[in-house]
Amino acid sequence: MITLENITKTYGGKTQVHALKGISLTIEDGEIFGIIGKSGAGKSTLVRCINMLEKPTSGKVIIDDKDLMTMSDSQLREERKNIGMIFQHFNLLSSRTVFGNIAFPLELVGASKDVIKKKVADLLELVGLTDRQYNYPAQLSGGQKQRVGIARALASDPKILLCDEATSALDPQTTKSILELLQDINKRMGITIIIITHEMAVVKEICDRVAVIEGGIIKEEGRVVDVFTSPRSQTMKDFVKSVINMALPDGLTKLGVTDQPAPDRDMLVRLRFKGAVTNDPVVATIVRKFDVNVSVLYGNIDYIQDEPFGYLIVVIIGDMETQAKAFQYIKNLPIGSEVLGYVPRNN
Ligand SMILES: Nc1ncnc2c1ncn2[C@@H]1O[C@H](COP(=O)(O)OP(=O)(O)OP(=O)(O)O)[C@@H](O)[C@H]1O
Ligand SMILES: [Mg+2]
Missing domain, CATH: 3.40.50.300 (P-loop containing nucleotide triphosphate hydrolases)
Structure with a gap:
């Protein structure tokens, strides 16, 4: 030593x-x-x-x-x-x-x-x-x-x-x-x-x-x-x-991200993973547990020697209250997570 x-x-x-x-x-x-x-x-x-x-x-x-x-x-x-x-x-x-x-x-x-x-x-x-x-x-x-x-x-x-x-x-x-x-x-x-x-x-x-x-x-x-x-x-x-580029991909900034939720907006979230958690079906779990859809916009999984790490940028689609509940759930998982903002709903 x-x-x-x-x-x-x-x-x-x-x-x-x-x-x-x-x-x-x-x-x-x-x-x-x-x-x-x-x-x-x-x-x-x-x-x-x-x-x-x-x-x-x-x-x-x-x-x-x-x-x-x-x-x-x-x-x-x-x-x-x-x-x-x-x-x-x-x-x-x-x-x-x-x-x-x-x-x-x-x-x-x-x-x-x-x-x-x-x-x-x-x-x-x-x-x-x-x-x-x-x-x-x-x-x-x-x-x-x-x-x-x-x-x-x-x-x-x-x-x-x-x-x-x-x-x-x-x-x-x-x-x-x-x-x-x-x-x-x-x-x-x-x-x-x-x-x-x-x-x-x-x-x-x-x-x-x-x-x-x-x-x-x-x-x-x-x-x-x-x-x-x-x-x-x-x-x-x-x-x-x-x-590793953690900045928002160009395409995303063009979506018109705002920092306030609104009834016609969906929540943009960045999830950060490391270790075995990467293999957990986090996205699938959120969809099952809450009345939301999750669309994966961007992902970057890399390896540090044998350990996987990386991040996903997802949009949580649902009404405002459910979005917030889903994020509360994500926050308690052993992964990094942050709300990046809110984007206009697609349809
Ligand atoms: N023999 C020396 N006499 C006086 N100052 C020195 C001496 N060696 C290093 N320094 C100073 O100490 C500081 C640290 O230098 P050092 O060489 O440890 O940096 P470094 O991180 O290895 O830089 P580099 O990546 O350029 O090799 C610098 O300000 C340098 O000018
Ligand atoms: Mg040196």
């Missing part, structure tokens, strides 16, 4: 920069945890504080009950073997082959040739680069370079893998394959993965939980599926919007 307690980081110089202003987070073993934020939010600073590449100005970094802030340099060097890191621009050694890059951390700790050979062969196989081991970085694609980066990070058998914008330099297809590899590593080896990103699509694809950081402060954190269905902070809302 990783516990950050009230971490602050102020960069010195004439004009001080308060990059982190009191960050507290707990990350469980085996989790894939996302930290999302815009440029300059403090993401890289935060992730570098976790492995003490950057020493926090104050606060505590506790990994498996050990306080990294009080460790000596040699203790820290030892501890860092448990923490691998990969980078946006891969940071490979251009004068070394793929094999040489992955072998490098093992050479540093004085592993024998045989051990290195076996270990690197296993890692090459894991990341799917066995046939590229004698190539130099310049001969590889971005995705292949990041696979080398991942293999190198795993060479010291870390328990934690830190990824700072690891897919930001890659196209969407390659990003997907790298994220799949990370997920595979997480599942097979149980490695805790912390993913720093400015892309909500990355979070949606593989993270269990996410924290959003802005101006050196955590604005919101939670399970990805919860955050997607009901973001609380404006920052998180903006990020969620960037991958």
